[in-house]
Amino acid sequence: xxxxxxxxxxxxxxxxxxxxxxxxxxxxxxxxxxxxxxxxxxxxxxxxxxxxxxxxxxxxxxxxxxxxxxxxxxxxxxxxxxxxxxxxxxxxxxxxxxxxxxxxxxxxxxxxxxxxxxxxxxxxxxxxxxxxxxxxxxxxxxxxxxxxxxxxxxxxxxxxxxxxxxxxxxxxxxxxxxxxxxxxxxxxxxxxxxxxxxxxxxxxxxxxxxxxxxxxxxxxxxxxxxxxxxxxxxxxxxxxxxxxxxxxxxxxxxxxxxxxxxx
Amino acid sequence: xxxxxxxxxxxxxxxxxxxxxxxxxxxxxxxxxxxxxxxxxxxxxxxxxxxxxxxxxxxxxxxxxxxxxxxxxxxxxxxxxxxxxxxxxxxxxxxxxxxxxxxxxxxxxxxxxxxxxxxxxxxxxxxxxxxxxxxxxxxxxxxxxxxxxxxxxxxxxxxxxxxxxxxxxxxxxxxxxxxxxxxxxxxxxxxxxxxxxxxxxxxxxxxxxxxxxxxxxxxxxxxxxxxxxxxxxxxxxxxxxxxxxxxxxxxxxxxxxxxxxxxxxxxxxxxxxxxxxxxxxxxxxxxxxxxxxxxxxxxxxxxxxxxxxxxxxxxxxxxxxxxxx
Numbered sequence: 001x002x003x004x005x006x007x008x009x010x011x012x013x014x015x016x017x018x019x020x021x022x023x024x025x026x027x028x029x030x031x032x033x034x035x036x037x038x039x040x041x042x043x044x045x046x047x048x049x050x051x052x053x054x055x056x057x058x059x060x061x062x063x064x065x066x067x068x069x070x071x072x073x074x075x076x077x078x079x080x081x082x083x084x085x086x087x088x089x090x091x092x093x094x095x096x097x098x099x100x101x102x103x104x105x106x107x108x109x110x111x112x113x114x115x116x117x118x119x120x121x122x123x124x125x126x127x128x129x130x131x132x133x134x135x136x137x138x139x140x141x142x143x144x145x146x147x148x149x150x151x152x153x154x155x156x157x158x159x160x161x162x163x164x165x166x167x168x169x170x171x172x173x174x175x176x177x178x179x180x181x182x183x184x185x186x187x188x189x190x191x192x193x194x195x196x197x198x199x200x201x202x203x204x205x206x207x208x209x210x211x212x213x214x215x216x217x218x219x220x221x222x223x224x225x226x227x228x229x230x231x232x233x234x235x236x237x238x239x240x241x242x243x244x245x246x247x248x249x250x251x252x253x254x255x256x257x258x259x260x261x262x263x
Numbered sequence: 264x265x266x267x268x269x270x271x272x273x274x275x276x277x278x279x280x281x282x283x284x285x286x287x288x289x290x291x292x293x294x295x296x297x298x299x300x301x302x303x304x305x306x307x308x309x310x311x312x313x314x315x316x317x318x319x320x321x322x323x324x325x326x327x328x329x330x331x332x333x334x335x336x337x338x339x340x341x342x343x344x345x346x347x348x349x350x351x352x353x354x355x356x357x358x359x360x361x362x363x364x365x366x367x368x369x370x371x372x373x374x375x376x377x378x379x380x381x382x383x384x385x386x387x388x389x390x391x392x393x394x395x396x397x398x399x400x401x402x403x404x405x406x407x408x409x410x411x412x413x414x415x416x417x418x419x420x421x422x423x424x425x426x427x428x429x430x431x432x433x434x435x436x437x438x439x440x441x442x443x444x445x446x447x448x449x450x451x452x453x454x455x456x457x458x459x460x461x462x463x464x465x466x467x468x469x470x471x472x473x474x475x476x477x478x479x480x481x482x483x484x485x486x487x488x489x490x491x492x493x494x495x496x497x498x499x500x501x502x503x504x505x506x507x508x509x510x511x512x513x514x515x516x517x518x519x520x521x522x523x524x525x526x527x528x529x530x531x532x533x534x535x536x537x538x539x540x541x542x543x544x545x546x547x548x549x550x551x552x553x554x555x556x557x558x559x560x561x562x563x564x565x566x567x568x569x570x571x572x573x574x575x576x577x578x579x580x581x582x583x584x585x586x587x588x
Contacts, residue, residue, distance in 0.1 A: 017351060106408070
């Protein structure tokens with residue numbers, strides 16, 4: 001009970017920081033603008049393609065185009081990349097700023113455990129990300145109202161879950177990096193670099209690749225969203241993101257604890 | 264209320280706190296005195312459960328800082344050297360957050376905050392952003408933060424550092440006002456502060472406790488070592504030789520006095536009263552004794568005396584030139 005209240009207090013505090021500074025507004029603005037932009041572009045292409053398909057259908061046959069596959073999955077996939085760019089913005093100040101301001105001393109000398117502090121900060125950032133996801137999904141709502149062949153909600157939700165999971169792993173890793181320095185810019189840049197590397201190693205996923213490359217590619221942070229965004233929830237993928245998130249939080253906790261021993 | 268036993272903290276090869284032991288009774292205000300880098304902050308941080316000790320134990324309100332830190336933290340208010348404030352928060356919001364993480368029950372939260380605000384006289388800035396406050400106000404908000412959950416023990420690290428004289432006086436009054444309700448440890452390198460606010464002084468240098476007593480007793484105890492001023496009529500040379508024979512004289516410095524008299528500054532062994540011997544000797548040797556007075560050492564001198572041991576060994580208590588940084 002106490003633990004939940006403590007975590008809640010930290011979450012609330014992080015929200016005050018986010019909305020007391022331009023960070024939340026900038027992140028929300030960039031996110032929703034890009035979400036809408038991608039949605040417009042993808043949807044526009046969908047219309048062109050489906051018109052062509054209809055013509056083909058008149059001629060007999062042709063594929064039936066699904067909004068889920070052609071629009072929602074596409075947009076979500078793009079937004080996963082946008083999340084990779086925005087996540088460092090959400091996480092860079094979490095610990096770095098506490099260290100710079102000396103407020104980490106307040107947290108560390110209050111009756112909180114280090115785990116509560118880490119989790120509070122994680123859920124603070126994650127909940128803002130959740131708000132971003134929700135505002136993005138508003139874009140899709142008209143599809144349910146106006147499309148003749150409505151999209152299915154199950155694959156759309158599983159796509160949302162994929163975006164949430166991948167974002168959670170970005171945030172957990174960023175949170176860890178933020179514990180390493182007292183400089184926000186350094187934390188942000190390092191996080192961005194780390195996430196980029198973990199994205200790019202996924203590109204080695206090639207049928208011809210050797211075992212080492214395949215193993216590295218497995219760590220690719222973007223390599224496990226594909227199926228989920230199409231509506232196939234594979235437990236392996238879910239476990240992958242939860243593991244990365246857990247690992248990031250574990251490292252953050254270790255880092256916070258060990259710094260006290262060395263400080 | 265606070266029991267510290269053979270506490271040691273090492274950073275690599277550097278020993279910041281070296282085998283420090285002391286006790287603080289309930290309701291006392293203990294002043295931690297020492298030059299910068301003496302280990303005051305480190306000791307306080309260990310007590311506040313911010314740093315683990317390398318060796319030794321510390322107990323606050325009966326709980327070990329290492330074994331049961333959460334219990335200790337519940338009963339302890341801590342104001343670090345730089346008040347831990349969020350510049351982007353309003354004072355009221357900040358205190359509300361602190362009350363939550365300090366475990367103040369929601370039913371009494373508002374009352375506790377109101378009380379701390381009133382005690383620290385920050386009601387007029389309650390709605391302001393902390394980043395816009397003056398240094399004095401920040402210090403007061405920091406203090407409000409420390410007393411918010413009504414802790415048994417208050418640890419204040421240089422609460423008056425960097426304030427202007429008016430703010431210093433206000434802060435001191437504030438701390439005095441907290442006496443009785445809380446057991447307080449405060450650190451400072453401003454000496455008058457100690458005699459003004461503390462009931463007991465602990466002088467610490469290079470990680471070691473060099474003296475521990477009440478401010479008055481400390482001054483008293485070291486008076487013997489502090490010095491005597493003797494004025495006599497006669498020639499300086501023979502007088503000098505005469506005084507030197509008195510047992511207990513540690514150092515002797517002639518000062519030229521007005522019109523045919525000679526003045527000497529004498530330092531005696533600590534705790535030994537040699538005034539009677541001095542008077543007798545001077546008179547027996549045929550000089551006229553004009554005056555003999557005790558020159559009390561101010562806390563400042565005691566402090567310098569105790570913390571600049573190297574200088575003191577060469578010329579005992581004679582004008583130490585520097586305070587080791």
